[in-house]
Amino acid sequence: MDNKQGIIEGGPSLLKIRYLVSGGIITNYKCSSKCKHCSYSSSPKWPDDYMTPSMADEVFSMLKSLGCYSVHVGGGEPLLKPGKILDVLELAQRHNIGIEYIETNASWYKDEASAKAVLKELKQHGVHTLLISIDPYHNEYIPFWKVKALIETCSEAKMNVFPWLMEFWDDIDAMDDQSPHSLDEYARLFGQDYLVKLARRYGLNLKGRALKTYKPLIMRQPFKRILEESKPCKLLSGIYHFHVDLYGNFIPQSCPGFSVPLKELVHGADPGKYRVFYSLESVGIRGLVELAEKEYEYAPKTEYAGKCDLCYDIRNHLVLELGLDLPDLKPEGHYKYI
Numbered sequence: 059m060d061n062k063q064g065i066i067e068g069g070p071s072l073l074k075i076r077y078l079v080s081g082g083i084i085t086n087y088k089c090s091s092k093c094k095h096c097s098y099s100s101s102p103k104w105p106d107d108y109m110t111p112s113m114a115d116e117v118f119s120m121l122k123s124l125g126c127y128s129v130h131v132g133g134g135e136p137l138l139k140p141g142k143i144l145d146v147l148e149l150a151q152r153h154n155i156g157i158e159y160i161e162t163n164a165s166w167y168k169d170e171a172s173a174k175a176v177l178k179e180l181k182q183h184g185v186h187t188l189l190i191s192i193d194p195y196h197n198e199y200i201p202f203w204k205v206k207a208l209i210e211t212c213s214e215a216k217m218n219v220f221p222w223l224m225e226f227w228d229d230i231d232a233m234d235d236q237s238p239h240s241l242d243e244y245a246r247l248f249g250q251d252y253l254v255k256l257a258r259r260y261g262l263n264l265k266g267r268a269l270k271t272y273k274p275l276i277m278r279q280p281f282k283r284i285l286e287e288s289k290p291c292k293l294l295s296g297i298y299h300f301h302v303d304l305y306g307n308f309i310p311q312s313c314p315g316f317s318v319p320l321k322e323l324v325h326g327a328d329p330g331k332y333r334v335f336y337s338l339e340s341v342g343i344r345g346l347v348e349l350a351e352k353e354y355e356y357a358p359k360t361e362y363a364g365k366c367d368l369c370y371d372i373r374n375h376l377v378l379e380l381g382l383d384l385p386d387l388k389p390e391g392h393y394k395y396i
């Protein structure tokens with residue numbers, strides 16, 4: 059998406075969003091699992107924070123003003139405590155924002171009766187589809203019987219299921235469904251290259267914990283070549299699959315760990331306040347390197363597993379090593395709980 063069709067007026071002036079089409083609400087980052095493919099670095103360690111009703115009210119009204127009339131709900135695991143998201147769903151209804159689906163990993167499934175009660179409540183709040191995660195990464199934490207039982211219960215409760223992804227069903231079903239299974243077990247059963255092939259089959263976004271998992275397998279590139287190939291990352295141009303998190307921050311389509319409040323982007327955010335974000339948005343990795351070397355004593359290594367590895371190395375330096383409280387590198391949990 060380029061600037062003509064898109065949303066950003068970067069340039070030397072303001073960071074601004076003009077319109078959004080479809081995206082997701084991250085109601086919480088906390089999750090029951092710590093999946094190796096999670097680009098949001100969700101895990102049980104995150105604080106038990108959920109989007110508040112007043113934040114939801116503000117976010118939905120902004121989304122409507124930007125032309126976005128439907129969202130999905132994701133996390134973390136949004137149904138970790140189903141009661142915590144009901145107010146958010148109610149506010150979506152009040153604003154006439156459709157809920158396309160709620161993403162869930164099925165870990166909360168205990169028995170049919172309690173699951174039916176949750177599904178009934180969700181339906182009463184305008185939710186008619188659950189996206190249920192089906193992949194070996196989740197199966198490291200969640201026994202497959204829970205996924206199967208939730209799908210069955212959805213069918214009985216007339217809740218639609220968006221299986222993500224059926225492609226992995228047979229792989230997972232080849233294991234005992236009563237217990238979780240490590241990726242090592244998958245590699246023993248399907249071959250040592252399973253982890254690499256899995257990333258391709260899944261279409262993995264190599265950011266956050268996913269990058270950490272796969273970094274040892276990614277070919278190294280010289281630092282200098284990464285800089286030569288630098289181009290703007292266009293963080294604001296993802297108008298079809300953006301996210302807004304529980305703190306009201308706009309999370310770019312494929313790059314978590316950045317945060318600019320949506321309410322500032324609507325009116326035009328000051329690039330001087332969000333310098334890390336702006337350097338990547340406007341110049342790309344070369345811009346961030348220049349900023350980090352000049353102002354934050356960043357000493358580059360000779361090679362990296364690509365530009366995003368370099369980007370994370372700098373961001374980790376700023377957040378974890380220097381302990382800086384930078385407004386565009388939030389939430390810190392993205393770096394801390396990887």
Ligand code: SF4
Pocket residue numbers: 265291293312313338343365366367369370
């Ligand atoms: S270099 Fe940084 S901002 Fe650009 S795509 Fe990679 S992680 Fe995202």
